[in-house]
Every structure is written in structure tokens, then in C-alpha cells.
Amino acid sequence: MTRTLRIDLRRSSAVGIGLLFLALGLVALFLMSNGDWWAGRWTRLALQERSLLDLLWPLTLAAGAWQMGRDRRGRVSELFASTGRPNWQRVAPPAVALIITVSAAFLLLIVAGLPKVLPTAAYFNPAAVGIAAVGLVALVAAVLLGMAVGRLLPSPFTAPALAIVGLGVMLAPSLNTSLDERHGRVFEFLSPALSPSSSDFLVVPWRVNATQGIWLLAVAVTGYLLLASAGRRQRIIAVLPAVLGAAIVIPMLPHGQWYKVSYVPDAGAQALVCADGTPRVCVRQVHAGLLPEVVGPARLALQRLSQLPDPPTSAVELTDLENPPGDATPERSTVGFAVWMDDDGHLADPAALEVELHDVGSAGDCPDEWYDPRNLAARQAAAYLLIGRTPVPDGSKSDPLIADAYRTVSALPEKVRLQRVSATRTAFQTCTGDPYAILTVDAT
Amino acid sequence: MSGLALHLRARRVPTAVLTAAASVAAMWALWTSSTKAPLISVEIAALAALLAVAALSTTLGAADEELERTAAVRWWLRRGVHLTVALAVVIGLLLITGVTDARFGPAGLVLRNAAGLLGLCALGATLIGVQKAWIAPLAWTLVAVVLRLSGDSDRVQAITWLIQPAGSRAAAVVAVVLALGGGVAYAMRGCPGRTSPDPSVGA
Numbered sequence: 001m002t003r004t005l006r007i008d009l010r011r012s013s014a015v016g017i018g019l020l021f022l023a024l025g026l027v028a029l030f031l032m033s034n035g036d037w038w039a040g041r042w043t044r045l046a047l048q049e050r051s052l053l054d055l056l057w058p059l060t061l062a063a064g065a066w067q068m069g070r071d072r073r074g075r076v077s078e079l080f081a082s083t084g085r086p087n088w089q090r091v092a093p094p095a096v097a098l099i100i101t102v103s104a105a106f107l108l109l110i111v112a113g114l115p116k117v118l119p120t121a122a123y124f125n126p127a128a129v130g131i132a133a134v135g136l137v138a139l140v141a142a143v144l145l146g147m148a149v150g151r152l153l154p155s156p157f158t159a160p161a162l163a164i165v166g167l168g169v170m171l172a173p174s175l176n177t178s179l180d181e182r183h184g185r186v187f188e189f190l191s192p193a194l195s196p197s198s199s200d201f202l203v204v205p206w207r208v209n210a211t212q213g214i215w216l217l218a219v220a221v222t223g224y225l226l227l228a229s230a231g232r233r234q235r236i237i238a239v240l241p242a243v244l245g246a247a248i249v250i251p252m253l254p255h256g257q258w259y260k261v262s263y264v265p266d267a268g269a270q271a272l273v274c275a276d277g278t279p280r281v282c283v284r285q286v287h288a289g290l291l292p293e294v295v296g297p298a299r300l301a302l303q304r305l306s307q308l309p310d311p312p313t314s315a316v317e318l319t320d321l322e323n324p325p326g327d328a329t330p331e332r333s334t335v336g337f338a339v340w341m342d343d344d345g346h347l348a349d350p351a352a353l354e355v356e357l358h359d360v361g362s363a364g365d366c367p368d369e370w371y372d373p374r375n376l377a378a379r380q381a382a383a384y385l386l387i388g389r390t391p392v393p394d395g396s397k398s399d400p401l402i403a404d405a406y407r408t409v410s411a412l413p414e415k416v417r418l419q420r421v422s423a424t425r426t427a428f429q430t431c432t433g434d435p436y437a438i439l440t441v442d443a444t
Numbered sequence: 445m446s447g448l449a450l451h452l453r454a455r456r457v458p459t460a461v462l463t464a465a466a467s468v469a470a471m472w473a474l475w476t477s478s479t480k481a482p483l484i485s486v487e488i489a490a491l492a493a494l495l496a497v498a499a500l501s502t503t504l505g506a507a508d509e510e511l512e513r514t515a516a517v518r519w520w521l522r523r524g525v526h527l528t529v530a531l532a533v534v535i536g537l538l539l540i541t542g543v544t545d546a547r548f549g550p551a552g553l554v555l556r557n558a559a560g561l562l563g564l565c566a567l568g569a570t571l572i573g574v575q576k577a578w579i580a581p582l583a584w585t586l587v588a589v590v591l592r593l594s595g596d597s598d599r600v601q602a603i604t605w606l607i608q609p610a611g612s613r614a615a616a617v618v619a620v621v622l623a624l625g626g627g628v629a630y631a632m633r634g635c636p637g638r639t640s641p642d643p644s645v646g647a
Contacts, residue, residue: 170590
């Protein structure tokens, strides 16, 4: 076995397939996706590797089917059929060789992501290992399933057609809207695809990873049994593990809409990490690497805001989830802000963060219509006035309004300027009046 | 039997054309069963073109290239005509859906995708052999369909040329380069001889 495996690794197309996967995966990982989706975050790196499967999983199926056609292409099927060695022994070395190279390509793609994650990552949830492990099991299942199909349907067209079927399995859950909740949930679970998460504070729970891993293992066993089967009875037996696996795990699935059960809030990622000293400046654990970059601007902003009456005394990162633990609603004594990571896991767009830290309109709990371009312009202009910097147009509808307001008010004496900003802040806190007019028009 | 019939049989053309037709029909059925929209989406159109091209790619090589080359005929002309007819078959299979409620189109897009993919396939057949000719078209199609690229720079348009609208110039350039490069290379050189040991011939 070891000797034939070594020959297979040296002489078969397994290594070539692994290299092709590595090349395609690197292209997808670096040239085509934005590193700011996953740089500096372990969970996001694992999710990014899983989304590579949209491309690699169909190709793995095709590679398996292609590998199985080599006896036919070499015109040695009859010769090999005449040997005494049982089929399950003969198919093992090429299957193991392909599993080794495809898995190695997948693991190397994780290693390739490390330089962007290791230097700045501050939070590691072990569930990330589970997320990536399910991807690995999915690839093993695809190799064996692909080889089995290649054996049952011997044709040069099998491999490309199987890839398209595999693509359908990967993409259908995200395209499909016609199934009802229950069936849609089962379908999304059975597919190795994982829709990308929308937040740094979510994680795929262990239960989902474990059940999906068990199901894919059952598929892999079925693939191998089909590959080794001889005769109809053995083929029927071969299908049993997948059927049993599905029968066992489907009742174990968590209830509810799939995107809500496949991603749950990650309490560890949301824990607050605060800088030493006062005033208090905190970010969430998953962004703790950004704290040194945030502390300076945040304390400067608090110092500037202290010129206003009843000023905020601390700055805390918000989460984009509905019910973050700790501080549920933004309080008036706290400046809430959001941080984003860039391509290298550092703070993205410090200028936008600076404006957000000086936002006088975020603390109130105003109705939705308060978020119109005119009110947003008032908030932005007030922030720029506090900073003392000419507004930078960002291409939004509010740009001319912001520029106008800044030009008008910045010409006034400092005391009046602060009064106007303070009045605007009060308007937002109480949701009364027209903040833009309060900021720009002389009331006296 | 006439030379033409012999050629078609030697390349297993009937099976390949039937397979291509069946896969185009399958993609068409997939679309009509899930939506009522009359114009099939570019992604499904790209996959249908890929499947048709992959099916016909098996006809690009002979059972024994070395043996065939000893015949005193103008192989470059035959290969060129074979490839052109294959292109016409792919385009015909896709455009014939115009008589139904859901069609592949517009014609410019179908022509571009079919020509580019078939050219890439022919290039693959020339370089790595007819049995692996489908690999590059499949990989490129999956890359174009799966990776949702943002932006419309020339680079992005060139990488995802298969799913660009018919008016995209970068996509058209890529398709023309692939079609001409692959077509000319295949017509001039043909497929490499068999490299794996073949017991029926010797070594």
C-alpha cells in the first residue's frame, strides 16, 4: 500500500491537481477578494477558506472523476480486472494520493493567509478550527464521491459535467428562495457551502460544525464504498452510510432560519478591552489589536467634546449586532464608534473614525426620518467644526450641505461656534427642531 | 462509407453532439423550471456553453494521432474546418432556444463565449492533449461564475469575460485572442501523440 501510494503520488496527476488547486485558491484569496474581509481575524480567515470551496469543491469532484478514468484512458481496465487483487484495495492508493494532495493544497491556502492574520489577530475562537475542518472533510468527501461517480459513469464528459453539478450544490442554497424554511434549512445544511457572515462578532457554533462534519464523513464513506463496490447489492449497501448519516443529523439540526442558526453571536469576540488610564477608551476583543491606534484619536476627541456642556466621558466600540452584551444602548456619557480592519489588519480609514468620534448626533434615539441627508450633513459639519478641519467630500448627497455649513460657521468666533455645535447636539439628543438650521442660521 | 462519415465516426462526433445538446437542454430546463424570465442569465449561459464545448472537445483528437498523421492529407485544413463546424454547432445549439420561451442570448454574447471557450479548449488540446482539454475552460468558467468580483476595470472584465455583457470590449478582446490563438495553434499543430503506454499499439 505505502509503496503503491508513493508511486501514485510520484506518477499520477494527483500532484498536478493539488498544484492547480493551490494556484486557483491563491488567485481567489489574494487577487480577487479583499484582504480586509479577513485580515487580523481568525474566524474570518476560516470563513474565507470555506468560501474558497465554492470554487474548489466542484473542481475536486471533477478531479476525482478524472482520476478514476485513467485505467480507461490507458486502456488497461481489462488487464487490471484480470488480477486477483480485490477492488477496494486497488482503488485505495489513487484515492489516498488525491486526498493527500487536495488536502495539502487546502491547508497551504490557510498557511498563505497567516501573514495577514498572525501579526494583528487578538482573538482566537477554537470554533474557527471547526469551520476549517468541515471544509477539509468536504474536500475528502468530494474526492471519494467524484471517483465513485467516475467509476459508475465512465465517460470523458463525466468530470466536467460533475463539476457543474457540484457548482449547483454549492451555489443553490444562496440562490434558492422558493423552499420553505424547514426544507431550505435541511438543504443548506446538506450542502458544504457556507454563506458568508456579515459581522466580525458572529461565529458558526460547534453544534453546526459537528453535525455538518458527521454528515460529510458519512458521504465520504459512501463514496469509498461505491468506489470499491462490485455488483448491485454492494452498491445499495454503499448508499446506506449517507442515508443513515442524514437520518441521524437532520433531527439534530437547530431550529430556525438557517442564517440565524448557522451564525450565532460570539460573546468572546464582543468582550470589551479597555486601554489603561483615563478617559476610558474600549474596543471589542476581536478588534483589540486596533486599540493602540484608536486610543489617541479617541482621547483627543473626548478632550474636544469636553468643551461642550454635559460632555461624554468615555468612548466604546459598538457592535453591529442587535443586543450586544454590556452596554446595550449608547449613553450620553459614552461616544459610540465602529472600527474596521484594512487589508493588513490595521485600522481602516482613520479619517472617517475621527469624524465618527466627534459625532454629536449619535447619542439620541430619534425616529428613522431623522437620518435624512440634511440631518446627516448637520452631524458631519458639526464634527468637522469640532476637529477644525475642512470637510473632505466623500461622494454622498450631503457633501454640498456639509461644505456650506462648515464655510458659514467656521467664520464665526470660537465661542459662537461652540454654542451652535452645542445647540445642534441638544437638538439631536431631544429629537426636536431642525439641526441643520440650528447649526447654520443665526438665531438671534 | 465516405471520408466525411468515416471522419465523424472516428472522432465519435454523434455521441459528442448528442451530449452537447443534452447538456444545453438541461441548463435550459433548469432555467425554465425556476423562473419565467425570457433571457437566460449570463452565468447559466456561460455554464451551458462550457458544457457544450467540453462535450465537443472529445472530438478534437484522433484515437491514434501518430498513425493519422501518416496520411497524406492537409490536416491543418481538416482541423480548421472541424473546429469551425464545432463552433457553429455550439452556437446553433444555444441560439436554437430562441424559438422557446427562455433563450440564450444575445447572439453577440453567445458567439463570444462559444468562440472563446472553444479556442481555449483547442489550445488545451494542442498543449496538454485532448483528454485534458476541458480543464482550462472549466477552471476559467468557475472562476468567472463563482468569484463575485467587484468593479468594472479592464482587468476584472478580462478575468470574468464570460459573464460580461455583450458590449464589453475587454471581454471581447480576451475571447478573440483565445479563439484565434487556440484555433490557429490547433489547426497548425494538432493534438500531441499519445504519451501513455498503449498496449494495443506497443509502446
